[in-house]
Amino acid sequence: xxxxxxxxxxxxWSFAWNEEAAWLQELLPIQVRAHGQLPGISYGFMESFKQxxxxxxxxxxxxxxxxxxxxxxxxxxxxxxxxxxRSDEAFQALLAGMLQHWFPTQDSIQPSYTGAMDSDVFAxxxxxxQSAQHTLVKMETLVVGExxxxxxxxxxxxxxPLSIADTxxxxxxxxxxWRAVGPLTFQQLGGEALISFEEDAAGRIVALHSTAGYxxxxxxxxxxxxxxxxxxxxxxxxxxxxxxxxxxxxxxxxRRGWRPMQPVPFVVRLVPWWSLLVSLFFVGGAITSFYALFxxxxxxxxxxxxxVSQVAQTGLAFLISGVGVLGVLFLLLLVVWRNPTFHTFSRxxxxxxxxxxxxxxxxxxxxxxxxxxx
Numbered sequence: 001x002x003x004x005x006x007x008x009x010x011x012x013w014s015f016a017w018n019e020e021a022a023w024l025q026e027l028l029p030i031q032v033r034a035h036g037q038l039p040g041i042s043y044g045f046m047e048s049f050k051q052x053x054x055x056x057x058x059x060x061x062x063x064x065x066x067x068x069x070x071x072x073x074x075x076x077x078x079x080x081x082x083x084x085x086r087s088d089e090a091f092q093a094l095l096a097g098m099l100q101h102w103f104p105t106q107d108s109i110q111p112s113y114t115g116a117m118d119s120d121v122f123a124x125x126x127x128x129x130q131s132a133q134h135t136l137v138k139m140e141t142l143v144v145g146e147x148x149x150x151x152x153x154x155x156x157x158x159x160x161p162l163s164i165a166d167t168x169x170x171x172x173x174x175x176x177x178w179r180a181v182g183p184l185t186f187q188q189l190g191g192e193a194l195i196s197f198e199e200d201a202a203g204r205i206v207a208l209h210s211t212a213g214y215x216x217x218x219x220x221x222x223x224x225x226x227x228x229x230x231x232x233x234x235x236x237x238x239x240x241x242x243x244x245x246x247x248x249x250x251x252x253x254x255r256r257g258w259r260p261m262q263p264v265p266f267v268v269r270l271v272p273w274w275s276l277l278v279s280l281f282f283v284g285g286a287i288t289s290f291y292a293l294f295x296x297x298x299x300x301x302x303x304x305x306x307x308v309s310q311v312a313q314t315g316l317a318f319l320i321s322g323v324g325v326l327g328v329l330f331l332l333l334l335v336v337w338r339n340p341t342f343h344t345f346s347r348x349x350x351x352x353x354x355x356x357x358x359x360x361x362x363x364x365x366x367x368x369x370x371x372x373x374x
Contacts, residue, residue, distance in 0.1 A: 028056060028073065034209035034217065035196035037185050046215045050192055051099040052106030059214060066091065108192040113180040119151035122197055125226045126208050126218035136368045137304060139294060142227040147171060147218060155180035162227055170212030234363045238286055240356035241279040248276040268336045274329045275350055278357050281325055285318025320370055326357040
């Protein structure tokens with residue numbers, strides 16, 4: 001059985017504190033662990049095990065900078081690091097080199113677990129729990145932090161990031177292999193990082209806890225909720241609407257040179273114009289708001305970190321308007337559906353446009369991009 005949280009004894013360290021800094025000693029003892037075998041968290045510091053050492057870390061990266069405080073309690077030493085770029089790759093390489101130099105014969109490798117295990121129960125897609133739910137920042141989870149866990153052996157997992165970056169768990173951008181060191185705990189193959197899964201009373205996996213980076217926790221999600229599939233859904237809808245911007249003018253040009261056998265009612269002539277308006281609002285609003293909020297870079301971070309600009313608000317307003325115009329188009333289609341001058345191709349194509357617009361509307365509402373939150 002794995003070590004319970006209460007079983008790990010409290011640590012106390014004897015730093016040479018001066019009177020002004022003595023209060024800092026109260027920040028260091030670990031207050032909580034996601035699992036008994038995992039590093040824990042103190043008041044503001046995160047614990048990790050490297051080269052056989054207990055390390056307390058306090059990251060401080062922000063817009064255009066990266067910084068970190070490293071405390072080695074057992075060695076009565078501390079390091080402060082700062083750089084004027086946001087990437088942590090240089091720091092991780094420096095820290096690994098320093099620990100290897102100071103403690104070359106030590107490590108934090110744990111023995112493999114050989115008990116009965118069904119690795120398939122851990123497989124699935126996971127999303128960080130430290131993600132926004134009620135603001136447009138929720139969109140960040142589409143490209144940051146999602147993981148795909150696959151069972152590659154009876155006691156082995158492969159974890160593949162589905163996103164361009166991982167903010168919390170320390171999984172990087174490449175697939176990694178993890179071996180079992182406990183019934184629910186795994187250690188990175190060839191490394192010292194630890195993760196642990198949490199299960200409910202029924203034995204279902206409800207969380208993945210990682211201490212490899214910023215002590216991240218992840219929750220399982222359905223495969224269709226994953227970022228790549230969600231992005232494919234909205235891109236497909238916008239592609240149909242963008243194609244409609246080409247189809248409608250061509251059809252209107254052809255109609256101008258064609259004299260119908262019977263007069264076309266005014267309401268039927270309105271349909272392509274409202275359809276074009278729907279497409280322009282959705283496509284224009286999506287391009288404007290996505291660029292101004294997420295694609296544009298401000299000091300190494302997405303633009304929304306600096307606030308919602310006027311350009312972004314305009315794009316979000318276009319999206320809201322598109323939903324309203326889509327409702328009008330739907331009503332027009334109901335009115336003209338059986339009119340003989342409303343041809344089969346028009347019925348088919350405009351139905352596809354309405355479906356694409358409805359899909360985009362639901363998607364934008366789900367990801368908090370219909371403007372009510374900015």
